[in-house]
Amino acid sequence: MFKKKDIFFKTLEEMADTLVKAVEYFADGVSNLSDVKAFAKRMKEMESECDQYTHTILKELNKTFITPIEREDIMALTTSLDDVMDGVEACASRFDMYHIKEKDEYITLFADILVRSAHQIKSAIYLLTQKKLLPMREHCISLNELENQADDLLRVCISSLFTNVKDPIELIKRKEIYERLEQTTDCCEDVANTLESIIMRNS
Numbered sequence: 001m002f003k004k005k006d007i008f009f010k011t012l013e014e015m016a017d018t019l020v021k022a023v024e025y026f027a028d029g030v031s032n033l034s035d036v037k038a039f040a041k042r043m044k045e046m047e048s049e050c051d052q053y054t055h056t057i058l059k060e061l062n063k064t065f066i067t068p069i070e071r072e073d074i075m076a077l078t079t080s081l082d083d084v085m086d087g088v089e090a091c092a093s094r095f096d097m098y099h100i101k102e103k104d105e106y107i108t109l110f111a112d113i114l115v116r117s118a119h120q121i122k123s124a125i126y127l128l129t130q131k132k133l134l135p136m137r138e139h140c141i142s143l144n145e146l147e148n149q150a151d152d153l154l155r156v157c158i159s160s161l162f163t164n165v166k167d168p169i170e171l172i173k174r175k176e177i178y179e180r181l182e183q184t185t186d187c188c189e190d191v192a193n194t195l196e197s198i199i200m201r202n203s
Contacts, residue, residue: 043092087184
């Protein structure tokens with residue numbers, strides 16, 4: 001059913017590798033906001049790199065008759081991985097646009113959830129390319145649990161924000177970043193849901 005190192009699987013692995021690299025860079029960046037402009041610029045470069053992988057997959061889908069898994073599954077998985085990268089990059093760009101220079105414990109916690117999520121995604125993608133479908137499920141479960149943690153964290157940090165921050169502009173900026181980070185964990189869960197459907201179709 002699967003071809004070894006198929007172009008689609010090879011590119012999905014590259015996307016997963018880039019995602020882990022980008023999310024780890026993001027986590028390091030939010031804990032040390034000394035140069036937000038350089039931080040946002042590097043995140044944009046990694047997001048563009050991920051876009052190139054998406055283009056590669058689209059191009060190959062247009063010219064390949066037989067694909068290793070359903071075409072719509074390849075497309076859904078590519079799109080959901082790209083959405084995670086877009087979400088992280090959009091958050092990074094806000095640090096530059098809003099001139100945020102102070103470390104924030106909640107953003108650090110969100111970043112940690114995203115790092116763990118990215119590693120779960122990478123592990124699952126590599127299992128997919130090795131034809132080990134059923135073991136992918138444990139990574140999907142972990143991704144769902146991490147998204148639940150992010151939901152809980154969002155409630156805590158929004159409550160804290162409205163209790164402790166009096167400057168309305170600062171409140172608006174922080175609230176948007178918290179919500180974007182939580183939405184990015186939703187995108188990680190979308191990857192898990194896509195992987196679950198691949199398991200069901202191919203097991």
